[in-house]
Amino acid sequence: MRVGIPHLGNLYIPLKTLFRRLNVDYVVPPLNSRRTLSLGAKYSPEGLCIPFKLTMGNLIEAAELGADTLLMPGGYGICRLGYYVRIQEQVLRDLGHPATIVELGVSERKFLGFLEMVKKLSNNAPWTKIFAAFRFGLAKLNAIDRVERAVQKVRAVERDKGTANRLYARSLDALDEADDYRTLKKVEADYLAQLDAVPRNGRQPLIVGITGEFYVLLEPFSNLDLESELGKLGVEVHRTTFISEWTKFSLFFGFLGKSKKERIHQAAMPYLKRDIGGDGWESIGEKVLYARERYDGIIHLAPFTCMPEIVAQNIMPATREEIPVLTLLCDEQMGKPGMLTRLEAFVDLLERRRQKRDNKNNSGQAQSK
Ligand code: SF4
Known part of the structure; x- marks a missing residue:
């Protein structure tokens, strides 16, 4: 058995460590590239979101390197993630790759489900190991x-x-x-x-919060290295999700990370009262929290055609908490020059806004003296 897993930011590094220590034969597919995206887009049904296309490309590239057991996150929910695995399995079969996809149902079985899967992959290694x-x-x-x-x-x-x-x-x-x-x-x-x-x-520096769908937040290739580009423009970014936090939340939800999630949902409550799939509910709550914490602006990352984020995008302008939001739709058509132009214009707006606020504060202080 040779294991392969799609990319999500730097997650491949700890996974390599885990597999190496348990003597699991694994391959890391090449880091996301134009080839990965073209493969994924070519073999994906029309209209699917970019996380599907990139992970599809990763699975094909891992299968080309001999992986026959592919791990894919899946789970219940209202968005398309729930049927990724079925479609990807079909595509691999049509392409003649005899690989099996093992669905990581972290949403249901959490930590236990993950460890049970690792035990199987490691040929029944002892629990202590x-x-x-x-x-x-x-x-x-x-x-x-x-x-x-x-x-x-x-x-x-x-x-x-x-x-x-x-x-x-x-x-x-x-x-x-x-x-x-x-x-x-x-x-x-x-x-x-x-x-x-x-x-x-x-x-x-200006401080910008980044929110949105978790895959495009965590996989820099899918957002054209947005954070790095903002850094070049002198902007400090604060991303709501990190893989370590997401892992803790996905695996240990119940006693770790729950209060943060609840705080975000609570903040979204006046505008949306229930989960709408994906990370749409969280995007709204995070906008409200960022506005309260006086960030200069927010960038909202949404995969093109992602329904939960389309709902969030439409609710965001209606919240009482005012803060400039730039929504970027990520897909294979997104080009760097277009994105940079939008970022520059947004940063320009934030700088003027900050200048105006500083001038107001200064004149207020001068009057009170
Ligand atoms: S949240 Fe959106 S982008 Fe992510 S899997 Fe669901 S539909 Fe696709």
Whole structure:
């Protein structure tokens, strides 16, 4: 048996660790590329969302590398995610790949379901070994996300553009290679220190919150590296979802992460009272929370044709909490020049807005003296 799994940001790094430690034969498909997207788009039914197309491309590329057991997240819900696996299985069969897709039903069985699946893949490895491998994979995932959070801050204010991205790429390789807790800790601390020491340009960055559908939030290829582009424009981003948090939420919901989710749903309540599938409910709640926390603006990422995010997009302008929102629809037709033009215009608007607010505050202070 050879295992393959589609990409979602940096998730492949801890998964490699987990499989390596449990002697599971696995392949990591090539990182998302134009080829992945063309393959996915070519073999997807018309109108499907970009997460389907990219994961379809990943599965085909993993099958080409000999993977015969493909892992795909699935689950219940109101959106199309629920039937991804059935269609993808059919496409692979039509293309002549004899692979089986194992659906990761993390929504229903959570932590237990995941561990049971790992036990099967590892040919019945002892539970102690599985727990130890899982724990180390999770530690790696947390370290990756802590470094990424630091990168999001430094990109916006670095004097020499591209420094944080270079350090980030090197840190991912080093974290990937770390094979024990001591090395992992050391690598993380080393890169955090290097990021801290990056020379700054002394500007006060705009702060933009990023919300939307979880795949396009977490997979930079699907959003044309939006965060990096915003960093070049001097914007610090705050993304609502990280893979480590999502993993905790998906696997341990009930005693970890629940209060954060409840807070977001509570914030959305005046405008939408129930789950509409995908992350639509959360997008609305996060808009409300970002506005309360005085961010400069929000970028809402939505896969083209994604119904939950279309609903969220239409509700957002009607909320009492006012904050500029730019919705970007992600699909294979999205081009970088078009996206950059929209980002530049949005950042320009946010800068003027901030300037206006600062002028108002200054004149208010002068009058009260
Ligand atoms: S939330 Fe939207 S983009 Fe994501 S799987 Fe569902 S329909 Fe597709």
